Amino acid sequence: MYELLSFLPVNNVCNKGREATAFFVGMILLEVLLGWLETGDLLIKINDGTTSLSAGMMSRLPQLFVRSVEVSSYVYVWNNFHILELPWDSAWTWWLAFLGVDFGYYWVHRCSHELNILWAAHQVHHSSEYYNLTTALRQSVTQQFASWVFYLPMALIVPPSIFAVHIQFNLLYQFWIHTEVVKDLGPLEWILNTPSHHRVHHGRNRYCIDKNYGGTLIIWDRMFGTFVPEDDKVIYGLTHPINTFDILSVEFEYYVYLWQQFISADGITHKLSVIFNGPGWMPGKPRLGDTNDLPEVTGKEVPHNPEWSTLLQTYVHVQFLLVLVVYNNLFETEHMLSQTTVLLITGYILLTLTTLGYIMDQSSNSAVWEMSRCLLMLALHRFGYISSTVPLLVLATEVFASLSAVYWALKCFSKLVVKEKHY
Structure with a gap:
């Protein structure tokens, strides 16, 4: 396979990652089944899993407009x-x-993890309080704009197509280690990065912080002193959980926080320290901060998972599957579409992922946003921008979008009535 890929154009090699989608879906379904058989519970919650998949979708959207920064550089x-x-x-x-x-x-x-400006992107991947295969797909839309520089020394001697094969392999390998289903792998734990090692990396326990950075191999962590084995029960997520499923907040809220910290910092030294020190740094603290300042983990922490109706969960699930179809079709046909059409469909995808986040957060403005989105969805179907090739599916989708728009319009109206009565 490697010999074949090395003859392909670099863009074709990079696109091989798209063909892994069916593998990802199959592995996720298998994990759900195994988890249910073992615990009697679903390992993946609709709100958290949808947010992770939404982040993964957003991370690929820049590829529609610019070539991969890693590969092009x-x-x-x-x-x-x-x-x-x-x-x-x-x-x-x-x-x-x-x-x-x-x-x-x-x-x-x-x-x-050690530079705050880069953590602003990478924290997206750590923001889930669950640990399953969908977490692997929770990627930042901005991370690729910084990672490219670390691979450039290889470009002095290694041909681009071979580099592209290995950068894809390194990324694909890391998908399967995001699971609690696989326990200990014996002697392989000494060399490979395994689910056990990576569970530690995703933990917010004090012993987990800034440990086990490896991609495919764990030997670098052992060499540079950043390795720690899995010990106590790992509690996942950020040390200060974001408690939201709004994909825009997940992706960009830390940049807002970082800007506020930069503005409020005294003097140029502290301002630069906000950017280039670790996320735990404060004046008078070590460059990477002090783990003793972190919130204590008791092991009884409960992930953010507000109650919501089964009907609403089904609705979000259906709408997400519909936008996922639009998303896949866009990547398959974008070379045949005008730039304006690509921008329009991309905007619709982003709007859908955002409004679904509002619904999962049970935000007060979710009704008006979802009503507007359903009307846009209906218009895009009517004018053929996101239509299916099967007429029956076109009709079913338009009926569903119409009924959804009516439902959310009634929700908006009922809120206005309640508000008027309150005044």
Whole structure:
């Protein structure tokens, strides 16, 4: 497979990740089944799982407008500055590329925890208080704009297509380690990054903070002193949970917080420290902060999961599946669409993911936003922007969108009546 991929154009190699979608879905369903058989409970909650998948969808949307920054910067350095071209058919080249990408990822990952400006992007991945395969897809839309620099030294000797194969492999490997179903893997735990090691990385327990950064291998953590084995029960999520399913807040709220901290900091030294020190830093504290200042984890913490009706959960699930179809169709046909059409459909996808977050948060403005979105959905179907090729499905979708718009309009009206009575 590697030999075949090395002959493909770089863009084609990078697009191989899209073909893993069916594998992701199958693995998620298998995890749900195994978890249910073991515990009698669903490991994935609709609100949290939908938020994770929404973040994953958003992280790929920039690819519709700009080429991957990691790959394009790598190709630029290779074309202009490479000093040696390692042979593609040498096993040493492939092993060097494998180790080089994994070593680069270790430092990308570590710096994303130790530099506040990079943590603003990476915290998205840690924001779930659950740990399952959907968490692997909870990615930041901005992370790729910083990670590229760590791989550039490889571009001096390793051809871009080989780099692209390994950067894809490194990413795909990390999908399966986001699970509680797999326990201990014996001797493999010494070399590979495993679910046990990565569970620690996602923990907010004090012993878990800033540990186990590895991608495919755990040897870098062992070498650089950032390894710790899984010990106490791991409590997942951020040290200060965000308690929201609003995808825009999940993606960008920390940037707002960082800006506020920057503005309020005294003097240029403190302002720069806000940006380039760790997220736990405060004046008078070490660069990475003091773990003793973190909230104590008791092991009895309950993830944010507000009660909501089964009917509303079903509604969100159906609407998410519908926008997922639109999303996949957009990536399959974007080369045949005008830039205006791509922008319009992208805007609709972002609006849908946002309003579904409002509904899951039970926000007071969710009704008016969802009513407006359903009307837009109806218009886009009517004018053929997101229509199915099956006429019966077109009719069913339009009926569903119409009924949904009426329902949310009635919700808006009832809130206005209540508000008038209150006054």
